[in-house]
Amino acid sequence: MRFIADLHIHSKYSRATSKDMSPESIWRWAQLKGITVIGTGDFTHPKWSMELNEKLEPAGNGLFRLKKEFQSGDIYGSCRAEVFFLLSAEISCIYSKNGKTRKVHSLIFVPDFADTAKISLALSKIGNINSDGRPILGLDAKELLKIVIDNAPEAMFVPAHAWTPHFSVFGAVSGFDSMEECFEELTPHIHAIETGLSSDPAMNWRLSALDRLTLISNSDAHSPAKIGREANIFDTEISYKKMMNALKTRKGFLGTIEFFPEEGKYHHDGHRQCEVGLSPKETVKHNYLCPVCGKKVTVGVVHRVEKLADREEGFKPKGAPAFHSIIPLPEIIAETLKVGANSKAVDKQYQKLLQSLGNEFKILMDVPLNDIEKAGSPLLREAISRVRKGNVHIAPGYDGEYGKVKIFETAERK
Numbered sequence: 203m204r205f206i207a208d209l210h211i212h213s214k215y216s217r218a219t220s221k222d223m224s225p226e227s228i229w230r231w232a233q234l235k236g237i238t239v240i241g242t243g244d245f246t247h248p249k250w251s252m253e254l255n256e257k258l259e260p261a262g263n264g265l266f267r268l269k270k271e272f273q274s275g276d277i278y279g280s281c282r283a284e285v286f287f288l289l290s291a292e293i294s295c296i297y298s299k300n301g302k303t304r305k306v307h308s309l310i311f312v313p314d315f316a317d318t319a320k321i322s323l324a325l326s327k328i329g330n331i332n333s334d335g336r337p338i339l340g341l342d343a344k345e346l347l348k349i350v351i352d353n354a355p356e357a358m359f360v361p362a363h364a365w366t367p368h369f370s371v372f373g374a375v376s377g378f379d380s381m382e383e384c385f386e387e388l389t390p391h392i393h394a395i396e397t398g399l400s401s402d403p404a405m406n407w408r409l410s411a412l413d414r415l416t417l418i419s420n421s422d423a424h425s426p427a428k429i430g431r432e433a434n435i436f437d438t439e440i441s442y443k444k445m446m447n448a449l450k451t452r453k454g455f456l457g458t459i460e461f462f463p464e465e466g467k468y469h470h471d472g473h474r475q476c477e478v479g480l481s482p483k484e485t486v487k488h489n490y491l492c493p494v495c496g497k498k499v500t501v502g503v504v505h506r507v508e509k510l511a512d513r514e515e516g517f518k519p520k521g522a523p524a525f526h527s528i529i530p531l532p533e534i535i536a537e538t539l540k541v542g543a544n545s546k547a548v549d550k551q552y553q554k555l556l557q558s559l560g561n562e563f564k565i566l567m568d569v570p571l572n573d574i575e576k577a578g579s580p581l582l583r584e585a586i587s588r589v590r591k592g593n594v595h596i597a598p599g600y601d602g603e604y605g606k607v608k609i610f611e612t613a614e615r616k
């Protein structure tokens with residue numbers, strides 16, 4: 203069965219996260235977005251773990267369901283669907299290795315609360331897991347992997363947003379040049395990496411070292427509306443085992459749904475305070491210094507990929523799954539209405555479209571353009587048609603600043 207999964211989100215117990223990240227609203231928004239399997243996030247946090255234990259029940263397939271008595275809030279009949287939760291967590295490791303400070307985020311998936319308890323107990327001896335849903339530990343990422351393997355043999359360990367400059371396995375600021383430098387003899391236990399918002403599979407295909415890994419994408423959502431901004435498409439039985447097997451073998455892994463990478467916060471290089479975004483070539487020309495203030499620029503994902511790549515742009519490894527590039531529907535509606543994506547007018551039309559056409563992924567990828575025009579407007583039809591063809595303009599993001607999407611030129615709109 204073909205279904206969509208978003209395996210990296212955060213609960214209300216993570217820093218800078220919406221209070222609405224509760225099991226109930228995650229369940230509701232997963233349906234509005236069109237997600238069948240959603241990560242719980244933050245299973246190491248004691249309070250969140252207790253809440254999950256209370257509100258979820260085993261579905262018998264290594265995944266979990268929200269108990270009936272907690273299923274509340276209206277959901278349009280057009281979006282209503284079954285949702286499964288997969289126990290997930292993210293850990294931030296800060297440590298020193300080979301003469302450099304390393305900051306690496308990693309995702310952990312497990313099929314059972316017994317696994318979450320064992321891993322949490324082991325980590326609680328190393329650092330504080332109570333204060334942040336995504337705990338920061340003074341622990342080598344390789345040691346973390348070892349703890350996970352030792353305590354939960356069925357766990358999956360995935361380097362998170364692998365190219366983010368400050369917090370990832372390959373990041374320009376505090377990452378490594380190879381998976382082996384980070385994980386050494388345990389590297390074979392890594393079966394997948396998360397490409398993150400600022401890179402897409404095509405960029406990762408330029409590294410032959412990544413050919414054996416499955417490239418996954420998740421939202422890293424900190425609020426319900428951001429759930430599913432990136433996601434994975436599976437074609438397997440819905441179960442923990444089959445999904446993890448698909449990540450290991452790529453059989454039954456159909457690919458990912460992606461941000462246009464330019465929209466990500468670290469696509470290009472630059473200096474946010476000075477509002478300076480630079481392409482890798484420009485950065486080199488300016489000697490890695492901000493042309494306005496002279497401080498060092500933050501080197502982004504394109505630049506970093508370019509440095510580690512051993513293949514030209516445009517190379518596609520044999521058998522690599524396809525991917526779909528999307529722009530979140532509220533942003534598309536905002537473009538057609540010429541208002542901000544968080545405005546009331548956008549939400550009103552967003553809800554109306556979901557009600558008449560079905561979930562957001564369906565609208566973005568599958569619903570016939572004629573139906574979109576009928577439920578929305580001719581301009582919305584044109585906008586979605588352009589997004590599907592990849593015919594959009596995006597000013598690339600840099601140094602923590604999201605890229606700016608433009609579907610229509612001012613003159614064109616008429």
Ligand SMILES: [Zn+2]
Pocket residue numbers: 292307362363369
């Ligand atoms: Zn992270």
Ligand SMILES: [Zn+2]
Pocket residue numbers: 473475476478492493494495496497
């Ligand atoms: Zn500057």
